[in-house]
Amino acid sequence: MAANQNPKSLFVALGVSVFLVIVISGYATINDLAGKQSQQHQQSISPVFALIENELTEPLHIAKTLAEIGVYDEYFQSQTPDEEKLVPQLKSYQDTFGLQFYLAHENSRKQFNSDGRVFDLIEGEIVWYFALKDETDSEIQAVLGQREDVHLFIDVRQYDDAGNFIGFAGVGKSLSDFLRSFEEFRSEYGHEFVFVNNRQEIVLSSIPELSPAQALHEDDDIGIKLETEMYWYEEFIEKSADALEPSAVVEAEDGDLLISRLNLENLNWSLYILTPLNSRQQEVNQSFAIYVALGMILVLFVYKILYRIIDAYIDRVSCNMNQDPLTGLANRKYGRHFFNRMRKRNRQIAVVVTDLDHFKRINDTYGHMAGDHVLKEVSESFASVLDKKDLAVRWGGEEFAFILPDTDGEEAKDIAEAARLAIERLDIAVDSSTKIKITASFGIYASRQYADTLDVMIERADRAMYKAKADGKNKVLSAC
């Protein structure tokens, strides 16, 4: 009903719905992508934690625990440890934990290793020992060293009962697996890692020019200073100053870098994870564009289908609303709507007007009801002569009009003639015992100018029809 009163409002509603579908699906898509991106980032970062736990924190815990439970006490308390007993003990720890163990003994100035080696701690030669010995502000030191390959050494300071320094209990771990894992993270996610100690020196990094092996050549000066080496450091510190878990995006030559810092408190180290955002962004943009394009195609497709359904629905509703209740034919209003629609499609149209002859007499003789019945029978006869594309309209009273798209004057004449004959042939029962005959006069006008309005065409056809009446009725005449 509402659609009929204002069909345009349905299309506006449809347009608004389509717009909302685009906006909502766009929003959902972006959310989905953002979620996926962040999930991807999380997924790519979480193995780093597991790696750190396994590779770095585990040796630290073992070193601390062994030192705390006093397994080395008797050796540290003696002036010269019993090598025959100590070395096999260290070896058994090595076999159990798969790590290297050693004791650096201050009293004897000797180092005992789980691989059986024992050597003197001579100043100027064993650099790490004397460097760490002077480093009194931290009980546990994590340093890198080169033994066959890059090793992480955890050194736990030892004291006697009087609080005097008596040496280090240490654990060493090869980092070759750890460094290999860096490579994997790097190639898979583009992450770079930079480990920094409490003196802000780079101790370990996946960036080749900062590789620990290179740094180690600088002997006791293991670390390269973070702030002098890393161009992003200053910007990062500025941006992340207030954050509890600092991470910040900084500008780099090849695009933005997302930098996250993790504090590895047990080791007194910080880990900086560098993730390039450029490639990720492109990936997101690309998939977003594909989503949107597919979404638009789908929406257009749905819009087209809905448009057709609603158009047909409007037609049907309009037809019902504009139907003549007595004959079931279209009424004048729908006739106009139909005509205008055909005009818009630029179709040639012919109009036929017909009026029953002497209809008043039927009413007067058999009554109004009989007259109604005649009107219905005549109307039904039109179906046999009209095509699906044509429309029969009850123009008023006993007058009808045919609106014939894609029809020229000759074709219209044939149709009118066929209709005239169809009416003429009818035997209409006006009561239980009486059948009557009826005729009709026809006027035709075929539009030669596409600009002709319906009123103009009807008026011309009307004139021809009245001529037919004046000429003896039951005739078809064309307007000139």
Ligand SMILES: Nc1nc2c(ncn2[C@@H]2O[C@H](COP(=O)(O)OP(=O)(O)OP(=O)(O)O)[C@@H](O)[C@H]2O)c(=O)[nH]1
């Ligand atoms: N039963 C019935 N009669 C109608 C209806 N609408 C109009 N009429 C009658 O149709 C008759 C038309 O009569 P006229 O205009 O004089 O025309 P006519 O008798 O057909 O004469 P011609 O047109 O000259 O052949 C009138 O008596 C109207 O009352 C209707 O819906 N039902």
